[in-house]
Amino acid sequence: MSEADTILTGSNIVKTYPQKDGEGALTVLDDVSLSIARGSIVSVIGASGSGKSTLLHVLGGLDKPDSGTVSWNDHNIYTMDDESLAEFRNTQLGFVFQFHHLLPEFTAIENIMMPALISGTDFSKAKTRASELMEQFGIPARAEHRPTQLSGGEQQRVAMARALMNNPKLILADEPTGNLDEENTDILLDMLFKLRELENVSILLITHEKDIAKRSDVIYQLSKGNLHPF
Numbered sequence: 001m002s003e004a005d006t007i008l009t010g011s012n013i014v015k016t017y018p019q020k021d022g023e024g025a026l027t028v029l030d031d032v033s034l035s036i037a038r039g040s041i042v043s044v045i046g047a048s049g050s051g052k053s054t055l056l057h058v059l060g061g062l063d064k065p066d067s068g069t070v071s072w073n074d075h076n077i078y079t080m081d082d083e084s085l086a087e088f089r090n091t092q093l094g095f096v097f098q099f100h101h102l103l104p105e106f107t108a109i110e111n112i113m114m115p116a117l118i119s120g121t122d123f124s125k126a127k128t129r130a131s132e133l134m135e136q137f138g139i140p141a142r143a144e145h146r147p148t149q150l151s152g153g154e155q156q157r158v159a160m161a162r163a164l165m166n167n168p169k170l171i172l173a174d175e176p177t178g179n180l181d182e183e184n185t186d187i188l189l190d191m192l193f194k195l196r197e198l199e200n201v202s203i204l205l206i207t208h209e210k211d212i213a214k215r216s217d218v219i220y221q222l223s224k225g226n227l228h229p230f
């Protein structure tokens, strides 16, 4: 794969955590390398505790690796200062987690608009984009509801719309349906997988369910600190 076809590359990533009992460090990622092709949907599967979330955090600029690099368009993101890295995450990436992390004191549409307002987008422009996303996700009637007034499925759709607010190039989704029933899981996954066409994004999906991963272009398995094609 040439650099031009690659949106994000993790190379030789090592990540350890100190252990409480002082018995040395726990090596969670042990020389992991992974490239995400532009426009592709990549899944990472693995058992609980295998390091999937850790990998997503490292690739998404949320947690610096002990060694190795994460390159975005050929630029190591961890050479940026904290402010530039935060701006990079807010404008180029969209995160969806298992729990929605919506702000309870704001309405659904305000939550969706938040990333745009943080990056200085004009209010009315942000509102128009947020309304379009709510339409796209089938929840236009929920705009003025607060998160507690929404169902679990609706909350995740709002979280997904928020992730798309700034037209990110890459969505990083960590067990986005882990907290949903079967019906809402299907609805959310259908929406997620359609985003490649609708929003022109690449997707990195973390899941422990092989059936979900099978819908992606490439599947990797994380096991004992190593990543292998599945």
Ligand SMILES: Nc1ncnc2c1ncn2[C@@H]1O[C@H](COP(=O)(O)OP(=O)(O)OP(=O)(O)O)[C@@H](O)[C@H]1O
Pocket (backbone or CB within 6 Å): 017, 018, 026, 028, 046, 047, 048, 049, 050, 051, 052, 053, 054, 055, 208
């Ligand atoms: N901040 C931390 N400090 C110490 N250990 C951590 C920390 N974060 C994660 N770990 C440990 O690292 C390992 C990998 O955790 P991680 O959450 O990445 O796994 P996972 O594959 O996403 O698990 P799950 O599927 O259960 O969410 C686990 O053993 C976990 O206890």
